[in-house]
Amino acid sequence: MNDQINELQLKIERLENEISFKNGLISILSHDSKEMFGNFLRLIEALEDNIIGEEDFFKLLPQVKSDAQKNLQTIKDSTAWLKTQYGDFQIKPVKIMVIDLFYHFEEKYAVKLKEKNIKFYFKGDPNAFLITDRFLLESALDKIFNNSIKYSWSGQDIYLEQVTKGDQVMLCVVDFGMGMNEKSLSTIFTYGNPIFLGTAGEKGVGLSLKIVKNFVSLMHGNIDIISSESKGTTVSLFFT
Structure with a gap:
């Protein structure tokens, strides 16, 4: 009986962890993607409206690149995790x-x-x-x-x-x-x-x-x- 209770508790804990992870992942993907594309769009619009010059635009590109690299890593991490959640993935x-x-x-x-x-x-x-x-x-x-x-x-x-x-x-x-x-x-x-x-x-x-x-x-x-x-x-x- 105790073994069954312990096993059930472990399953409940895993499910709670899965729900927390999914919610956190959605939050990160939503926030980071919105922030990166929003910043990039504002930068282009500032150049188009002559608010900043080409020299300043190119000075800001390393920051855009850094943000893009961070978001790409998020996508890679998310893809790796998704492989374990859908389809016919099984522990081998x-x-x-x-x-x-x-x-x-x-x-x-x-x-x-x-x-x-x-x-x-x-x-x-x-x-x-x-x-x-x-x-x-x-x-x-x-x-x-x-x-x-x-x-x-x-x-x-x-x-x-x-x-x-x-x-x-x-x-x-x-x-x-x-x-x-x-x-x-x-x-x-x-x-x-x-x-x-x-x-x-x-x-x-x-x-x-x-x-x-x-x-x-x-x-x-x-x-x-x-x-x-x-x-x-x-x-x-x-x-x-």
Whole structure:
């Protein structure tokens, strides 16, 4: 009886999380798209009405580009999430070598790592593996790793750490960047948390970790975040 109650409570919690996520996603897409297109339209109209000259117009284009990049990332994140919600999407457990994940992200982010002079390391058992859905796991780690680069200062290290304890496998992405204070950390999965700029001015929408939590839940795993302002952040994923 207790097992049935616990299972029902977990299902209710997942449904509540799904509803919250959907509502938040709709809000972000609506607000950001309206803001970006509205600003771009006003800029063009100002040029047409000779309120600003061509020189000032081109000076403002980098800001427009930055806003467009932020919105494109939102669409990419939303598309990744939508793949798990419609059609015939099902969890497809496969054997995934952890070291292969490390090599994958090392190659994918080679340019960004070089631009910020960041070294990426692996810690753990090179023979360790997980049996879970590849799309969900790679998507979740991709968003975590992207954040680590965004909020790391030039010359700092990032590493992917693997730890096995009994039947549990833990994957941690560790950085020594900007970090967060307790107040920011406590609201990281809500839609009222502030949006921070990366160390090179990179913009985000605060959506990535919410998708990570959603994906980890679909894999029946857990997520834990430890962060300290100016000291860095550790995002840990737990799987059994």
